Amino acid sequence: xxxxxxxxxxxxxxxxxxxxxxxxxxxxxxxxxxxxxxxxxxxxxxxxxxxxxxxxxxxxxxxxxxxxxxxxxxxxxxxxxxxxxxxxxxxxxxxxxxxxxxxxxxxxxxxxxxxxxxxxxxxxxxxxxxxxxxxxxxxxxxxxxxxxxxxxxxxxxxxxxxxxxxxxxxxxxxxxxxxxxxxxxxxxxxxxxxxxxxxxxxxxxxxxxxxxxxxxxxxxxxxxxxxxxxxxxxxxxxxxxxxxxxxxxxxxxxxxxxxxxxxxxxxxxxxxxxxxxxxxxxxxxxxxxxxxxxxxxxxxxxxxxxxxxxxxxxxxxxxxxxxxxxxxxxxxxxxxxxxxxxxxxxxxxxxxxxxxxxxxxxxxxxxxxxxxxxxxxxxxxxxxxxxxxxxxxxxxxxxxxxxxxxxxxxxxxxxxxxxxxxxxxxxxxxxxxxxxxxxxxxxxxxxxxxxxxxxxxxxxxxxxxxxxxxxxxxxxxxxxxxxxxxxxxxx
Amino acid sequence: xxxxxxxxxxxxxxxxxxxxxxxxxxxxxxxxxxxxxxxxxxxxxxxxxxxxxxxxxxxxxxxxxxxxxxxxxxxxxxxxxxxxxxxxxxxxxxxxxxxxxxxxxxxxxxxxxxxxxxxxxxxxxxxxxxxxxxxxxxxxxxxxxxxxxxxxxxxxxxxxxxxxxxxxxxxxxxxxxxxxxxxxxxxxxxxxxxxxxxxxxxxxxxxxxxxxxxxxxxxxxxxxxxxxxxxxxxxxxxxxxxxxxxxxxxxxxxxxxxxxxxxxxxxxxxxxxxxxxxxxxxxxxxxxxxxxxxxxxxxxxxxxxxxxxxxxxxxxxxxxxxxxxxxxxxxxxxxxxxxxxxxxxxxxxxxxxxxxxxxxxxxxxxxxxxxxxxxxxxxxxxxxxxxxxxxxxxxxxxxxxxxxxxxxxxxxxxxxxxxxxxxxxxxxxxxxxxxxxxxxxxxxxxxxxxxxxxxxxxxxxxxxxxxxxxxxxxxxxxxx
Numbered sequence: 022x023x024x025x026x027x028x029x030x031x032x033x034x035x036x037x038x039x040x041x042x043x044x045x046x047x048x049x050x051x052x053x054x055x056x057x058x059x060x061x062x063x064x065x066x067x068x069x070x071x072x073x074x075x076x077x078x079x080x081x082x083x084x085x086x087x088x089x090x091x092x093x094x095x096x097x098x099x100x101x102x103x104x105x106x107x108x109x110x111x112x113x114x115x116x117x118x119x120x121x122x123x124x125x126x127x128x129x130x131x132x133x134x135x136x137x138x139x140x141x142x143x144x145x146x147x148x149x150x151x152x153x154x155x156x157x158x159x160x161x162x163x164x165x166x167x168x169x170x171x172x173x174x175x176x177x178x179x180x181x182x183x184x185x186x187x188x189x190x191x192x193x194x195x196x197x198x199x200x201x202x203x204x205x206x207x208x209x210x211x212x213x214x215x216x217x218x219x220x221x222x223x224x225x226x227x228x229x230x231x232x233x234x235x236x237x238x239x240x241x242x243x244x245x246x247x248x249x250x251x252x253x254x255x256x257x258x259x260x261x262x263x264x265x266x267x268x269x270x271x272x273x274x275x276x277x278x279x280x281x282x283x284x285x286x287x288x289x290x291x292x293x294x295x296x297x298x299x300x301x302x303x304x305x306x307x308x309x310x311x312x313x314x315x316x317x318x319x320x321x322x323x324x325x326x327x328x329x330x331x332x333x334x335x336x337x338x339x340x341x342x343x344x345x346x347x348x349x350x351x352x353x354x355x356x357x358x359x360x361x362x363x364x365x366x367x368x369x370x371x372x373x374x375x376x377x378x379x380x381x382x383x384x385x386x387x388x389x390x391x392x393x394x395x396x397x398x399x400x401x402x403x404x405x406x407x408x409x410x411x412x413x414x415x416x417x418x419x420x421x422x423x424x425x426x427x428x429x430x431x432x433x434x435x436x437x438x439x440x441x442x443x444x445x446x447x448x449x450x451x452x453x454x455x456x457x458x459x460x461x462x463x464x465x466x467x468x469x470x471x472x473x474x475x476x477x478x479x480x481x482x483x484x485x486x487x488x489x490x491x492x493x494x495x496x497x498x499x500x501x502x503x504x505x506x507x508x509x510x511x512x
Numbered sequence: 513x514x515x516x517x518x519x520x521x522x523x524x525x526x527x528x529x530x531x532x533x534x535x536x537x538x539x540x541x542x543x544x545x546x547x548x549x550x551x552x553x554x555x556x557x558x559x560x561x562x563x564x565x566x567x568x569x570x571x572x573x574x575x576x577x578x579x580x581x582x583x584x585x586x587x588x589x590x591x592x593x594x595x596x597x598x599x600x601x602x603x604x605x606x607x608x609x610x611x612x613x614x615x616x617x618x619x620x621x622x623x624x625x626x627x628x629x630x631x632x633x634x635x636x637x638x639x640x641x642x643x644x645x646x647x648x649x650x651x652x653x654x655x656x657x658x659x660x661x662x663x664x665x666x667x668x669x670x671x672x673x674x675x676x677x678x679x680x681x682x683x684x685x686x687x688x689x690x691x692x693x694x695x696x697x698x699x700x701x702x703x704x705x706x707x708x709x710x711x712x713x714x715x716x717x718x719x720x721x722x723x724x725x726x727x728x729x730x731x732x733x734x735x736x737x738x739x740x741x742x743x744x745x746x747x748x749x750x751x752x753x754x755x756x757x758x759x760x761x762x763x764x765x766x767x768x769x770x771x772x773x774x775x776x777x778x779x780x781x782x783x784x785x786x787x788x789x790x791x792x793x794x795x796x797x798x799x800x801x802x803x804x805x806x807x808x809x810x811x812x813x814x815x816x817x818x819x820x821x822x823x824x825x826x827x828x829x830x831x832x833x834x835x836x837x838x839x840x841x842x843x844x845x846x847x848x849x850x851x852x853x854x855x856x857x858x859x860x861x862x863x864x865x866x867x868x869x870x871x872x873x874x875x876x877x878x879x880x881x882x883x884x885x886x887x888x889x890x891x892x893x894x895x896x897x898x899x900x901x902x903x904x905x906x907x908x909x910x911x912x913x914x915x916x917x918x919x920x921x922x923x924x925x926x927x928x929x930x931x932x933x934x935x936x937x938x939x940x941x942x943x944x945x946x947x948x949x950x951x952x953x954x955x956x957x958x959x960x961x962x963x964x965x966x967x968x969x970x971x972x973x974x975x976x977x978x979x980x981x982x983x984x985x986x987x988x989x990x991x992x
Contacts, residue, residue, distance in 0.1 A: 108560045121559065128553060130560060227560040234790035262562050263792050341790055344592050347603020348557040352656070355559075368596055391594070391785035400787060 029054050031507065034099055034193040034247040041088065041098050048088070048098030052081035052142050055100050059144065059191050062511065066167050068176075068186040070105045071113050072145035080142045087140065096254060097140030102195040104183050105146040106153055107133050107238075108227040116229045117149040117161040117179075120349050120356045120375030130227020131259045132196060132238050139254045144192055148182030151377045152346065153203055153231040155179050156449045159440045160379040167436070168211060169508040170474055174433040177207030177449075183241045184211040189511040194242035194251055198228060200235045201334050202428075202453025205465035208241055209428035209477025212467040212506060214494065215241045216248045219485050220460035221266035223252075224259030230345040232338035233264075235457040243504055245466065245494035249273035252487065268485065276488045277495040282316030284493060287421030291327050292452060298431040300471040305427045308468035308478040308497065312425065315496055322417040322424060326409045330454045331447055333410065336390050336403035337458070342380075343387025349375060382443065411459040418483040423493055427452055428465040428477035452479055462487045466494045467503040475506075514753075519745050520713050520722055521680050522672035523737075525687055526665050527697045528641070528705035529572050535640050535664035536563030536606065543703050547646070547657035555662040557601030562791050565590075569638055569664045570795055572696040573613045574805045576666060579690050579812055580633050582617030584802050590638075590792045594785045599643035599656050607667075609786040612637035613795060619690070620814065621682040623675075631683050632671030639665050660704075666696070672711065672722070677741035681734050684708060689813050693838050707732040712744045714752065723748070724758040728765050728772055740765035744772050816841055824848060824855035833863050839877045843884045850888035853895035861891060865905060869912050882911050890918035898922060899929050903975055930977045933985065936969070939977065940985050943968045954990055962986060 029037065029051050040046055056074050063069050077100070084098035108114045108126035110133075115121045129137070137143065150160040158166040158181030166181040168174040169189040176185040180197030184207035187195050197204040199217035208215025216239045223238040230236060240251045253274060258267040286309065293302050313319060351357035351371025358370030376384070390399035417424060429449055439446040456463035461481055468478035478497075482490045498504050534541055537554035554561045577584040591609035617633030643658035668687060674680045688706060691697040699706045713725035728744060731737045743765075748758050762781075763772040811819070813835050820831035820841075835841045840862070848858045866887060870880060882890075890907055893899050899907060899922060910921040922928055930936060943965055944951055954961040962983070969982045 108558075114559070116559070124559065126559070128558075226562050229559045230791075232790075261564060263564050264562075264790075340787060344594050344604050344785070344787070347594060347596065348559070348601060350596060350598075350603060352598050353556060353558075353601065364598065388785065391787055393783045393785075396785075396787070 030058055030190040031512070032193065033244045034242065034250060035244065037099055037193060048081035048084040048142060049078060051098070052077050052100055052144070055144060055192060059186075062189060062191065063186075065172055065510075066169060066185050066189055066191075067164050068148055068166050068182040068189070068191065069102075069145045070115055070117070070148050070163050070182070073112055073143060074145075076112070077142050077144050080137070084140050084142060094139035094254075095250070096136060098142060099140070100142045100144050100192050101136060101251070102144050102147050102183060102186055102192045103133060104149050104180050104195065104197050106149060106198050106229045107146075107196060108229070109133050109143070109146065112146065114146070114229070115162070116153070117151040117163060118375065118377070118380070119162040120372075121229075121354075122162065122356065124355055126227075128227065131224035131261065132255050133227065135254055135257075136196070136251070141254075147180070147186055147195055150179035150181065150203075151380050152229070152342070153179040153198055153200055153236075154342070154379050154383055156202070156206055156446050157434070157436070157439060158182065158207070159436060160377055162377060165436050168433045169511050170212065170433065173435055174474070175210065175436050177210035177429070177433065179203040179207075180215070180241060181207045184208055184213050184215070187211070187213045187241050187243060188508060190507060194240060194247050196238060196251075196255070197241045198231075198236055198238050199453075199457065200231050200237075200338060201457050202450040204239045204241060205453050205463060205477065205479060206429050206450060208465040209467075209479070210433040210475065212475030212503070212508075213241050213243055214245055214248050214464065214466050214504065215239065216252060216464035216487070216490065217456065217462065218252060218256060218487050219266075219462045220457075221264050222462070222485070222487065223255050224257070224262040224265045226259055226261040226265075230341075232341040233345060234341060235334075235338060237457070245464075245491050245498055246274065246277055248464070249277055249491045249495070252491075256487075271488050273488055273491050277492055279492055280316060281312065281493050281496045284312070284317040284423065284489070285421040286312055286317045286319045287322035287417055287424040288319050289322055289324050289327065289417075289424060289426055291324060292426035296430050296448070296451060297427055298471065301427055301429075301431060301476050304469035304471060304476040305425075305478055308501075309425050311497060311500055312493065315500060317493075320421050322421055324410075324413045324417060324455065326406065326413050327451075327455060329406050330410055330458055331451055333403045333406045333458060334450070334454045335386070335447060336399050337407060339383040339387030340391050340400050340403075341387065343384045343391065346376075346380070346384055351375070379443070407458045410455055414455065414459045414461060414481075414483075422482070422486070422489055424481040426479050428479035429453075432471050432474035432476055456481050460484065462490055464490045464494060466497060467506070468497075468501070469503055470506075475503075514749050516717055517714050517749050518717050519675055520672045520715065520725075521674035521676075521741060522711040523670045523674065523680055523684060524709040524711070525668040525670075525684060526707050526709075527668060527687070527691050527699070529569055529664040529666055530695065530697050531566055531568045531572070531664055533566060534662035535566050535569050535638065537662055539662065541663050543700075545659055547655065547659060549659065551643075551658040551661055555601065555658055557603075563606060563789075565792060565795070566664065569666075570613070570797065571805060572694070573636065573638055573666055574797065574802060575694045575696055575809060576636055576668075576691065577614035577617065578802070578806050578809055579694055580614075580617035580619050580636075582614045582633060582636070584797060585611060585613050585615060586797055586799075587611065588613040588637075588795045588797075590789045590795070591786045592789045595782045597642070598654070599645045599658070599661070601643065601658060601661055605640060605642060606789055606792070607639035608637035611794075613797075619683070619686055621679060621686055623679060629673075629679070631673045631679075634669045634671050636666050636668040639667055641665050666691075672713075677738045677745070680710060680741055681738050684734060684737060686813070689836060693810055693813055695810075701732050701734075704732060708737060710737060710741055710744075712741055712748070713758070714745055714748045723752075724760050726758065726760065726772075727762045729762055729775060731765060736765060736767055739767070739770055740772055743770060747772065810838070820844075824859070826856055826859050830856070830859045830863060834859060837877070843877055843880070846884035847888045847891070850885045851892045851895065853888075853891040857894065858888070858891055861887060861908075865908050869908075881914070882908065886911060886917055893918050893922060897929055897931055897978055899927055900975065900979055903927050903929065927976060930973055931981060933981060936973075936977050936981050936985055937989075939969050939972050940965075940982070940989055943972065944989060951990065962990075965990070
C-alpha cells in the first residue's frame with residue numbers, strides 16, 4: 022500500500038477527488054478502506070445507525086467504471102454519509118427513533134438523489150437525536166454518539182453522528198439537518214465545518230420533518246471547500262418542495278479564492294454576555310482578529326430581541342412537530358403496538374412505545390400551544406416575535422455582510438450532564454436558533470481549542486449569502502490550521 | 513311544521529373538484545379503482561413527503577367565487593386541521609381556516625311563496641378529502657382505502673339564511689347546477705362528489721336569538737337532505753315542547769329508518785388545533801388573474817334563464833327547467849336554431865316528450881337517441897303543417913326507436929298530413945251522409961257535436977287531415 026493510500030481517511034474531499042483523478046487509488050479502494058475504518062472505530066463512537074457496505078462498494082465500482090470511461094459527476098467516487106433523517110430507498114431510515122426502526126424507505130430524498138446522481142458513494146446512515154430533537158445526541162433510540170475528542174463527552178446534536186464521523190475521519194463529509202443549530206452546534210463541538218443554508222435553498226423533500234418552517238439540510242465536512250463542493254450539488258429548486266426557491270445556484274467552489282478584504286463583519290455585543298464560557302469567547306475574538314488581519318472590518322451591531330429566540334423557537338418548533346409527527350400512528354408504517362384492544366389503544370400504545378421522552382415532551386408542548394384558548398397567547402405571539410427577530414437581522418445586514426460570534430456557549434459537555442435538564446440543554450442553541458427563525462444561512466468553523474476541546478466560530482449571512490460565508494470560512498482556513506487538527510485516537 | 517316555530521338552516525356543501533390529479537399530489541382522482549391503487553406516497557403521508565398545490569383547483573375555486581358574486585381573496589392560506597383517524601394518513605387534513613379563497617357570496621332561490629330570496633354564502637374553501645374506512649366483509653378488522661385521500665374539495669358554507677327543508681334543497685340544487693355549469697365538479701352524488709352537512713335549529717316565532725343547533729353529517733341526495741332536515745326539525749320541536757333542551761351535537765341520518773341519530777356531542781368534539789401549514793406557501797391571486805378567469809366564465813344559469821325568456825319568449829318556469837343543466841340548455845338552443853318552429857314549441861318538446869323518453873330509458877341528455885337537429889327536423893314538419901302535433905308524437909317514438917329522421921318516418925309510414933281541401937271535403941261529405949241523426953241534432957243547436965264530426969273525419973283519414981281545415985269545412989257544410 023502506498024503512502025497516499027494509507028492516509029486516505031485524513032484527506033479532505035477535494036484532496037481525495039484529486040487522488041482519484043490522478044489514479045492514486047480507486048473509489049473501491051477508498052470506500053473499502055473507510056468501511057474498514059468504520060468497522061474498527063465506530064464501536065467507540067456509535068456514529069452510525071446503518072452501514073451500507075455492499076451498496077457502497079457497488080456504487081464505488083460504478084464510479085470507477087464511469088471515471089475510466091471519462092464520465093461521472095462532480096462527486097464521482099467520493100464517500101459521504103447521510104444523517105438518518107434522509108429517506109434512502111431500500112435502506113432503513115430510522116430518524117433515530119424506535120418508531121421507525123423497522124422503516125425501509127421506498128424512495129430517495131431529493132438531497133440523496135442529487136448526491137448519488139453526482140456520483141457520491143454512500144457509506145451509511147448516521148446516528149442522530151430522535152427526530153432531530155436534541156442538542157447532545159443522547160435522545161437517539163440507538164444510544165448516544167460519543168465525541169472523538171473525548172469519548173465521555175457529547176458531540177452535540179442533533180446531527181451528532183455526522184459530525185463525529187467526519188471529525189474521526191470515518192468519512193470526509195456528511196449531510197446534516199439544522200432546525201435550531203443541529204448542524205452548527207455539533208460541528209463546533211467536534212471541530213468540523215457545518216453549514217446550514219438559507220431556508221428554501223435545499224429541498225426538504227424526503228427529509229423527515231421536525232419543524233417544517235425551520236428545517237434545512239446542509240453539510241458537515243472538515244473544510245469550507247468541501248462544504249462548498251457538496252452544497253453546490255445539494256442546492257437548487259425542487260418542484261416537490263413548495264418552499265424551495267427557484268433561484269440559480271452560484272459556483273460556490275469557484276468563489277472561494279476571492280479575498281475578504283473590505284468584508285464587513287458584524288459583532289453582536291450580547292453574544293459575549295455572561296452566558297458564554299470565557300475561554301471560548303477569547304477563541305472567538307481571536308478568530309475575528311484573524312478575519313480583520315485578512316482585510317475584514319468589524320462593525321458592532323445590535324440584535325435587541327436575541328434573548329427571545331430560544332423561547333420563540335420552543336413554541337414554534339414543538340407546534341409544528343406536534344402536527345408533523347401525527348402521521349406516526351402505527352397504522353401504515355413504523356412501530357405498531359401488539360394486540361391493540363381498539364383504535365385508541367393502538368394509537369396510544371404505538372406512540373407511547375415508539376417515541377422517546379424528549380419527542381413526547383415536544384409533542385405535548387406543541388399540542389398545548391396550538392390548543393383552543395392558548396393559540397393566540399403562544400403560537401401567534403411566537404410568530405410575531407419571530408418576525409421581530411427577522412427584522413433585527415434585516416436591519417443588521419444593512420450594515421454588515423456577515424455576523425460573527427460563538428456557535429455554542431461552551432465546548433463539548435459530558436454525556437449525561439444536561440440530559441435531565443431540558444432548559445439548560447435548550448440554551449445550548451442560543452446563538453444558532455436566530456438564523457433558523459429568520460431563515461438565514463449560517464455556518465460554524467473550528468477556531469481553536471479550550472481544554473483540548475474544539476471551539477466553533479459562528480458566521481451568519483443575509484439570505485442567499487452562502488457564497489460569502491463559504492469564502493470567509495475558506496479564507497480563514499487558508500490562514501489557520503485549526504481544521505486540520507485530528508483527535509488523537511483517530512489519526 | 514308546527515305553528516309557532518321557525519327553523520334556521522345553514523348548509524356546508526362539499527363539492528369534489530373535477531381535476532385529473534389530486535390537490536397536493538400527482539395521483540389520479542378517477543373513481544372506482546381497486547383500493548389503494550391511486551394513492552402515492554404523498555397521499556399515504558409517508559415520512560418526508562411534501563404537498564404541492566395543484567393550480568387547477570385555484571382556477572376552479574376562482575370560477576366558483578365569481579359565479580356567486582363573492583370576493584376571491586388576493587391571499588388565502590392553507591391550514592392544518594389536526595385529528596387522528598385511520599383514514600386520515602397524516603393525522604391532519606390540509607384545509608383553509610382563517611383565510612379562505614372565497615368569501616361573501618350570494619345566490620337567489622325561490623321561496624315557498626314564489627318570491628326570490630337571497631342566500632348568503634359565507635365562504636368557500638379548498639381542502640383535501642380523507643380516505644375511506646371499510647368495515648364490511650372483513651373479519652374482526654377494518655380496512656382503509658386511501659384512493660380518495662387528497663381528492664380536492666371545495667367546501668361551500670352558507671349563511672343560516674334557509675328557513676325550511678325545501679329552501680335548503682332549492683339552494684343545494686342551485687349550487688349543484690352552478691358547479692356543473694362551471695365544469696368544476698361532476699356533481700355525482702352517488703359517488704359522493706357532492707354532499708352536504710346541514711346545521712339545523714328551531715326557535716319560537718319572534719325570538720331573536722338562535723336556538724341550539726345540531727349538525728347532520730354527510731347527506732348525499734336531495735331527498736335525504738329534505739327528509740333529514742324535516743325529521744330533525746320535528747324532533748327538536750317535540751323535544752322543546754316537552755320541556756327538554758336541544759343538545760349541540762353532530763348527528764347522522766339513517767335513510768333506512770328515516771331518522772337522525774347522535775354521533776358525537778360538543779364535549780367530545782375535537783380541538784383541531786388549526787395552524788397555517790408551513791409546507792405550503794400562501795395562495796396569491798392577482799386582480800389580472802381574476803379578470804382573466806371572469807372572461808372565460810360560461811354563461812351562468814340565472815343569466816341563461818333570463819336570456820331564454822327574453823330571446824325565445826319562453827315561459828319563465830320552462831326557461832328555468834331548460835337551464836337546469838348546461839347540456840339540456842345547449843340541446844334546446846341547438847334545436848331552436850335549426851327550425852323555424854315557435855321556440856315555445858321547441859321548449860315544450862324538449863321538456864315534454866324528449867325528457868320523458870330520456871327518463872323512461874334512464875338516459876342522460878348527452879346520450880339522447882334523438883339529436884337536437886333531428887328533433888328540430890320533426891318540429892319543422894309540425895310548423896309547416898306536414899303533420900299534426902298528434903302525429904308528431906307517433907313520429908317521435910319511431911325516431912326514438914331508430915327508424916330514421918322525421919321525414920323518413922313520415923314518408924315510410926305515409927303520415928303526411930292531408931291539406932288538400934277537396935280531399936278533406938270528400939271525406940266530410942261522407943261523414944255527413946253517414947250520420948243524418950247527428951246532423952239533425954247539430955242543426956237543432958247541439959254545437960258540441962262538432963267534436964264528434966271532427967273525430968269521425970280524423971278517424972277516416974287516420975289522423976292525417978289538417979284539424980284546422982277539417983273544422984272549417986265541417987262548419988261550412990253543416991251550415992253552422
